Amino acid sequence: MAINERRETVLRVIIEDYIIRAVPVASNAIVERHGLNVSPATIRNDTAYLEQEGYVIRPHHSAGSVPTDKAYRYYVELLGQDIELPYVERYLIHRVFQEAEEELEQWLKTLAAFLARLVHNLVVITSPKAVRCRLKHLDLVALQDFMALLVVVLYEAKVRRQVLPLSRKVSQDELTKLANKLTSIYSGMTSSEILADKEDLSSEERQISECLAEVIAAEDRLEHGEPYVEGLRLLLSQPEMTNSPRILTILEVLEGDDWLRSMLGQEFSKGGVKIVIGEENPEPALKDLSLIASQYGVPDKASGIVGVIGPKRMDYAKAISSLNCLTALLSSSVAEYI
Amino acid sequence: MAINERRETVLRVIIEDYIIRAVPVASNAIVERHGLNVSPATIRNDTAYLEQEGYVIRPHHSAGSVPTDKAYRYYVELLGQDIELPYVERYLIHRVFQEAEEELEQWLKTLAAFLARLVHNLVVITSPKAVRCRLKHLDLVALQDFMALLVVVLYEAKVRRQVLPLSRKVSQDELTKLANKLTSIYSGMTSSEILADKEDLSSEERQISECLAEVIAAEDRLEHGEPYVEGLRLLLSQPEMTNSPRILTILEVLEGDDWLRSMLGQEFSKGGVKIVIGEENPEPALKDLSLIASQYGVPDKASGIVGVIGPKRMDYAKAISSLNCLTALLSSSVAEYI
DNA sequence: TTTAGCAGTTGAAGAGAAAGAGTGCTAAAT
């Protein structure tokens, strides 16, 4: 009783059948739907073996086989990273990609929504985030007598605002001059460079530059850019989600702020996609979902993440290959803008 | 057989009881829970009348009363607009409001999430949108030889980006000078003012200023600011949502782009809240939900919207008064920044 | 106009019974 070629085939057939139908796979069906030249009884012997080895379980004693996490893990390792995405899908992704909208946010949202429809699951894309942000430009806007708004424009046209308390009444004219001066000194610098270069500044300018550096440093500290989540309805329309209190706990997690961090906390294998299956998931509420995520961008410069979240029973081949296709495009786009 | 005081009381009691318990209200319960000095049989006569007049229906022949849309409409008219929010809630809203985060987006998100928890339903807040946007500042960033990025900073620190094709190769230095010149000319202007004032410009500058005006005009054309939606889990955890295919169609609408427009398309009664109940809703998928929305800001200058979406059986008094409280705060905040 | 009393309705919950799907096991065949 050992693993052999037919048993591997049987396992693969069970997984792929279950991915499509979401129903336990019977020995009969395995034979019928995949011209294996053996009888159902033989298949039953094989599935008994697979069950013993922990690759499948039965919902109850006389039911068909359902793949376990171990089976899915086996399956994705078997698939590998280099899956060819069918031409039609590839073409569509390219098309949507090229129809760049003027706004980055809108564009990422559109991409996420499109990918979600393609893989029929939830998709999250984070905006590209530079490892070390650099100042492009700063503005100071008078709010009240002792209060100004510091507008910080970073490279990649990211903008941050910060309310700034002043020790005296400063006119808008004066503020504009201040802003111009500081912009010309600090443009192109990172937060630590700004902190280092403070000679020849009045105490007031010094105070603003410290605030400025802190805004940029805060940006640096973020682990990822703004996440765009699309396709919740697609995830929730999956058969395993229909009637269950689970969807509420899932929503609860997804509406929170730190699920992304906890999911993506671990490093990415360079270039490849990261796959988290069921119980491997650190977040308890998501323990019967799978996550496939991929990093795009330029390593050590600027990068973002594209991820697909769906039931464990998801079309891994399609998700992986779509992700590969999209991240390649996004990476080249980021490379251009750096 | 006509409406009289007790019957109005009975109707109010039915509505308020149903809002709390989400279960058909029996004649017994009406008497017991609200010391009416009559017998259940009398109440039954009254509910029979209310049913005839279309204020309540019965899910089946021997069940208690459930309020109709007409009843809710009657109820909110009765409530009026000036409901006092209990001190605790008012205090909490003020507190969250004062804890301003540095980023407008983050702050609105926090406010929406807080309000959602308070009214236990879905909340949407749109960012304030100026009727006529004014340029604060513009930047030009070299991308490639014949391509620049136009960064437009509007008042209220809104930022828009637009890729700009150039007819020749322009250095970053030259672009910066161009941007400074155009900023000094156009700062504080609206899109039509920019279009009007184009004398003394080279054809290149003219081209940029047209692009600039178009970006601002596009912003003007938007009907509302960016919407922040929070509390989906709260809406979906309402008893009427638990097991139903409805939640999928609702999600479908909510994930789309134009439900807000269709819901808020009609004008706001000045100052007051707008209430849409059940069938009054233009969007079919939302026909058994209610929307309560309120506009904040400075009329004809800049404004946004705060809305609560929940089952028809929602706590209208609490929602209306919370909304009033929050919009007052938001309005004064917008007035300050204008 | 209100009330007590009671018959009548309806849905919800539970208990069988029957049907269907699919396996496990055994003994024979290859």
Added chain:
DNA sequence: ATTTAGCACTCTTTCTCTTCAACTGCTAAA
């Protein structure tokens, strides 16, 4: 040693039937 046919067994699903409890509607009296 593997494979297969055959059959008993298990478990879920679905239906029907019954019972129960929750209410109302109606009637006749207060």
